[in-house]
Amino acid sequence: MKIAKVEAFLLSCPLPQPLKLTFWNGERTILKRDAMILRVTSDTGARGYAPGPAHERAAHEIRDVIGPFLVGQDPLQWRSFRFQGDLEMTKLYHAVEIAVMDLAARHAGKPLSELAGGRVRDTIKLYGSGGMYQPPEKYAAEAKAVQDMGFPAYKYRPALGPDEDLRTVKLMREATGPKFGIMIDAHSWWRMGDKSYSFEQIAALAKEIAKYGPVWLEEPLPPDDHAAYRKLKALNLLPIATGEHEQDEAGFLDLIQTRAANYIQMDVCCQGGFAMGRRVCDAISRQNLKFAFHSWGTVLEVLAAAHFGVCFPESVVEWLEYPCHGNFGRKGMYPFPLADEILLKPLDIRNGILTVPDAPGLGVDVDERVIEKYPWIPGPWSYFKIHSPPETIAVTGDHSVKWVEAK
Template identity: 30%
Template sequence: MEITDIETIPLAHSLPAGEGLGDARGFGHDRATTLLRLETDTGLVGWGEAFAPGPIATATIETLFRDDVLGMDPYDVESLADRSYTDPYHFGGSVFVQSAVSAIDLACWDIIGKSVEKPVYKLLGGTERSSLTPYASTMYFTETDRPIAEPMREAVEEGFTAAKIKIGSNLEEDVERVRTAREVLGDDAHLMVDINGNYRADQAIRTAKAIEEYDITWMEEPVPPENLSGYRELKHQVDIPIAAGEAHFGRFEFKRLVGERLVDIVQPNLARCGGLSEARKIATLASTENIGVRPHIWNSGVGLAAAIQFAASVSDYPNTRNVPEPMMVEFDRSVNPLRHEILADPFDPTGGSLDVPQAPGLGIDVDESAVERYRADR
């Protein structure tokens, strides 16, 4: 079996004026990503995603990878990440190269699963899970006035038993947002906070100590991703578990987070970290140092499917049935047609539990007519 065709498909969706997605760094008005479609001489089609702007992802794939991918056996996929670090030399560590590798890697795994008629998570090894716990990403900062409790009430009404909220604007507002979220969620639910790297270490420490009483499952990106000394300082002074990884890519960057024990949880994004092959190596690094793994998800339906397959395989080590800790996957609760409209059967995270797809490959059928509606290059 060999790959006979490769197509990059940039997608974009703009939010209405005044309805931007807000985090501590500001407001965004566009959702964009890049899909990859691979076709083989057997007629099998695989889908991948590069979490990168369409023009950059397309140029990277066309310039650096197209000639190698055409004619490639999808089963050779695990050598792709290694080759990306050495050929082209000096470029392999860049986020755009690793995003391109991610797209190709995911599409190849999709094809492999389809060729053996098994879902990808069964091929990855590790722990097999038939269901996961979805958590709502919600309580964004908004451009228009809206009661801060309202999004969390909606999540609870949908059946979510875990949620992550945005904080990081100032200490007083951080405490108010966390207090409100905990009151609405209840005492038994998992509550995470995300600062999006907007604080210095001293600011993050003050917030962590102020919200500690609200039983926070993890504090995400308390300082910028490049501020490794800041993570080190936080680890020595904060009792809340620290999570990071969405802005890191490739196992070598994650090795620093893991090897220096700068975080308690790593969060590879499957469309940026190097794909499933690299994510599996990252998970092995993490489990070797007894660090948790929870995928980051801010993707289209394809990247979401990949994250679900990966999460279903992540090792429980060293936990046993006597240490109940659910494998949680992120579900953004903002409007995003790139997540649900491009799938023939969209994921439904409501109700507190998510069944892992058992169909071959990534377990999804991509609605190519919907993909065409959101193409950014037409």
């Protein structure tokens, strides 16, 4: 068997109308959500799939560089491939590699998790992820809705100013009770122009938030400032999470070896693939820290990550992010129906626990009808407008191309 074709399909799912979300010192506008399906086809017609980073540069590099490298090779020998490229190209290659592994696993009649290292369990715990720039009362209502869906925890994104951010946590705890998990994704706190929070404000706010027992406080500081994370963690106020913006393995290892956070986050589909993910998780295990997935795309991304996650015990890989969109009558964020429609069958999720399929490969087939149903719409999917100092930032892709100054 040989690889005959490598394809990257860019898809766009426009919102019914632009969604404008107000935060402290600015406004975010969401126009659409994008996705990429990677498909590797053999000379026998067999196919393997994976999610990819949804931006045009990635699609061009797969077509012009990665595809030609893979065509003609035996997918069963994927471990022996020696692709060489710069950092971003290598990360992209390892995303495509997951599709090659899916193809190889299907041929072998084994689940993808067996090629990812061998599963040690069949299930993984999910948290419902939503909460994008809204009044405290709406955050609380959404947290309760996610709890009612059966998820054991909820993550939201605060950016309302310190007082309102604190009131949000209080209302959510009152709405959900003492045992429900709350994750706080504070990635806006340090990029709100003149109203960005100082380290002292963040430490004071974290001290007050800690009274409500959150699972973690995520990315409250610029992600490249590891020294600031170590300083905040040393205060022992509450668990800290970061990692989803690390550019390379050395960055992850520095976070881990210096114990700069309690939870190390990684998007295995965008930040280096399964092989690097395993090295990161092994280092996390040695330091008695925990790994938590970043997974902000479709259920195809959730499924691929889950196959990797069950190769480790829950003491190492604890949480998998499940984006909660307002699809098909469900309560959640803005609608993103492509996120669910990308698979032919829904994932087996009960009470917030995902049972990872044991059928060959990913275990669930991609519904290729979405390729025609959701044609690519060029341009950024979101804009951030900062009031002071005036600045507009366009967001394209997710983790490979992000926070690009609008021209």
